[in-house]
Amino acid sequence: MSSKTIFLEKVDAIVDSVGNAQSNLIAILQHIQAEYNYLPEDAIIRIGVKMGISPATVYGVATFYSQFSLDPKGKYQIKCCDGTACHVRGSMPTLNALKAKLELKDGKFTTEDGLFSVETVSCLGACGLAPVIVINDKVYPKITPEAVKIIIDTLIKEDRGE
Amino acid sequence: MSDNNKKTLFVEGKEVEFTDEKNLLEVIRKAGFQVPTLCYRPDLTSFGACRMCIVEIEGRGIQSSCTMPPEPGLKIRINTDTVRRIRKMVLELLLANHNRECSTCSRSHNCELQKLANLYEVNEIRFPGKKRLEELDDTNPSIVRDPNKCILCGACVRACAERQGLSILSFAGRGSKTIVTPALKKHLAEVDCVNCGQCVAVCPVGALTIKSDIEKARALLNDKTKTVVCQIAPAVRVAAGEEFGLAPGENVIGKLVAALRIMGFDKVYDTNFSADLTIMEEGTEIIRRLEKNERLPLFTSCCPAWVKYVETQHPELIEHLSTARSPQAMFGSLVKDIAVNRDGIKRENFKIISFMPCTAKKAECQREEFSVDGERDVDVVLTTQELIKMLKGSGINLKDLEPETPDLPFGSYSGAGTIFGASGGVAEAALRTVYEFTTGKTLENVDIKETRGLSTSKELTVDLNGTKVKVVVVNTLKEAEKMLRKVIDKTADFQILEVMACPGGCISGGGQPISCNEPGKVEKRAKGLYDEDSSLPIRKSHENPEIKAIYKEWLEKPGSEKAHKLLHTVYIDRFENCYKNLK
Numbered sequence: 243m244s245s246k247t248i249f250l251e252k253v254d255a256i257v258d259s260v261g262n263a264q265s266n267l268i269a270i271l272q273h274i275q276a277e278y279n280y281l282p283e284d285a286i287i288r289i290g291v292k293m294g295i296s297p298a299t300v301y302g303v304a305t306f307y308s309q310f311s312l313d314p315k316g317k318y319q320i321k322c323c324d325g326t327a328c329h330v331r332g333s334m335p336t337l338n339a340l341k342a343k344l345e346l347k348d349g350k351f352t353t354e355d356g357l358f359s360v361e362t363v364s365c366l367g368a369c370g371l372a373p374v375i376v377i378n379d380k381v382y383p384k385i386t387p388e389a390v391k392i393i394i395d396t397l398i399k400e401d402r403g404e
Numbered sequence: 405m406s407d408n409n410k411k412t413l414f415v416e417g418k419e420v421e422f423t424d425e426k427n428l429l430e431v432i433r434k435a436g437f438q439v440p441t442l443c444y445r446p447d448l449t450s451f452g453a454c455r456m457c458i459v460e461i462e463g464r465g466i467q468s469s470c471t472m473p474p475e476p477g478l479k480i481r482i483n484t485d486t487v488r489r490i491r492k493m494v495l496e497l498l499l500a501n502h503n504r505e506c507s508t509c510s511r512s513h514n515c516e517l518q519k520l521a522n523l524y525e526v527n528e529i530r531f532p533g534k535k536r537l538e539e540l541d542d543t544n545p546s547i548v549r550d551p552n553k554c555i556l557c558g559a560c561v562r563a564c565a566e567r568q569g570l571s572i573l574s575f576a577g578r579g580s581k582t583i584v585t586p587a588l589k590k591h592l593a594e595v596d597c598v599n600c601g602q603c604v605a606v607c608p609v610g611a612l613t614i615k616s617d618i619e620k621a622r623a624l625l626n627d628k629t630k631t632v633v634c635q636i637a638p639a640v641r642v643a644a645g646e647e648f649g650l651a652p653g654e655n656v657i658g659k660l661v662a663a664l665r666i667m668g669f670d671k672v673y674d675t676n677f678s679a680d681l682t683i684m685e686e687g688t689e690i691i692r693r694l695e696k697n698e699r700l701p702l703f704t705s706c707c708p709a710w711v712k713y714v715e716t717q718h719p720e721l722i723e724h725l726s727t728a729r730s731p732q733a734m735f736g737s738l739v740k741d742i743a744v745n746r747d748g749i750k751r752e753n754f755k756i757i758s759f760m761p762c763t764a765k766k767a768e769c770q771r772e773e774f775s776v777d778g779e780r781d782v783d784v785v786l787t788t789q790e791l792i793k794m795l796k797g798s799g800i801n802l803k804d805l806e807p808e809t810p811d812l813p814f815g816s817y818s819g820a821g822t823i824f825g826a827s828g829g830v831a832e833a834a835l836r837t838v839y840e841f842t843t844g845k846t847l848e849n850v851d852i853k854e855t856r857g858l859s860t861s862k863e864l865t866v867d868l869n870g871t872k873v874k875v876v877v878v879n880t881l882k883e884a885e886k887m888l889r890k891v892i893d894k895t896a897d898f899q900i901l902e903v904m905a906c907p908g909g910c911i912s913g914g915g916q917p918i919s920c921n922e923p924g925k926v927e928k929r930a931k932g933l934y935d936e937d938s939s940l941p942i943r944k945s946h947e948n949p950e951i952k953a954i955y956k957e958w959l960e961k962p963g964s965e966k967a968h969k970l971l972h973t974v975y976i977d978r979f980e981n982c983y984k985n986l987k
Binding site: 287 | 565570571572573574575576577578585586587588595983984986987
């Protein structure tokens, strides 16, 4: 069985498990994203065909909600809070330092090697710890541009098993 | 109904009665007032996107009239200072993001946004705006999509979903990044678009336009080494006059013939001729299938959008499609075959240009099946809109011309050929011939009224020599899909299914002059066709003398081997190459 066949069967199985009523579309997209970290293009088309919805409509829903990503996310998903409290306490310099460190330019948010992805979110509800970033559910409080660089270097080492 | 039950409201102080109008806009229009709109299309869901149709209602403030249901006693003002100020501001905002290259836009002078900007005196745009910088998509053979001119009114999204059930175009993204696009921002040529052009027909601006082939046609006409002939489709003759100040629905075939002779065509023929030919072939096929009780129900195959729909969405049903080519395609193959094999003209020096109400015909003529040695049967397809533009661009005023008659033999037609342009026409034309062929009796009353009219679904049962044959006529692909479901579920109780993809048939084709806000126009075009039919001495395809002659001289008999080679086709399972096929 080719990897593509396995992939499509998995998408089919997810659609079947949630149920292919139109109202389930968002739940299905969430399941797919949980499985692959993003929404692969073939999955969007397949969901449409399987549910009897036009793939353009599925694409419309997938691009409307910021929770969905059509680009692969990194192994380490960095959420950089830009809520009011974090913003006034300097989340932007942190984000810029992060992007510079990871060499993310021109709207790209995942590194070439697929190790890191960076996104901004609006308030993580930890305003007392501002500015905050969250990496794969681990919270890093009171972050600074210098701290960001150290964290990234640590994670790279961790990934190499050092 | 007693006066107590009468429901009224007030527009600008005038008491206006209303009954079942679905929104205030309809009531206001019925009362003879005009409210501007960019996104409202009477047969599509009200969307309230453009905010042009806002009105001021006493005690309710500002409301968009297209989304508000009428209520008794409402006091509506349609032109207050506030209303005008808001409309003007909205126009300014729309224009701030709009690619305002009006002078080079094909919708210039015919653009609803441009017209309103002028009416509301938007002389300067105070906002810098943010222009989209999306790629212009001209990959589709019929439709050009320019997202940078899109005002996000959603008319195309609704037309594709609600008329055709396809939803090829959809909104994607959010807020200022919203865009109308096919799935995954693919090109229109890479998705299942059937090229019907209904999105073009409802677009208020130049975001969706017909792909122009006028230059190609002019180049052929200017090439003195080429013999160039043309065919004019039925629905073109009742729409082309509109843009020259003639009444909607007025039949201008004679004037068109005169105009095209001035343009330099060597011969001006009529697609109605090959519509008659279609009836001979398809009629014979219907009779054969009914006798053998095989591949029923038979689907008509004149509409290229419908054919592509079956090939891409339901390839398992392609055997139901009549193998008869569409009238345009039959004309191309037959006339070229005769020119080459009888008259000895080199194929590359004999060119055919079609004038069609249809954008999908542009795609049809590019099908590989409809060419010989790489030379297409029909070389260029121009829509009614392009025909009008070409004539105007050549300084020809259709209105002033004396009518002339088309050239023979391929300009000879019966009334049955003419009504192909309206939904139900193909079925009616076929029944006139099939009835006489099967019963051997003369059909005295040729008017088959049951299949006429703009309703999306019509049916009729006829008795053919003791066999009851049920004919279902639908227009719009959404309606066709319902019938296909019956075929798939094996609950279909009909033997013949006529489908035209555009609402009401070719008369409201994607290539016709835009009429989406004037529904009455389409009815008048239909009337123009039926009037021509009843005015003609010959109203049955098989009685057209030139059809008889062409069989005698060239095609032997309907359904012969030669007729099959020239006038029939095979259909291809296009799901194989479809973007939805992920294997």
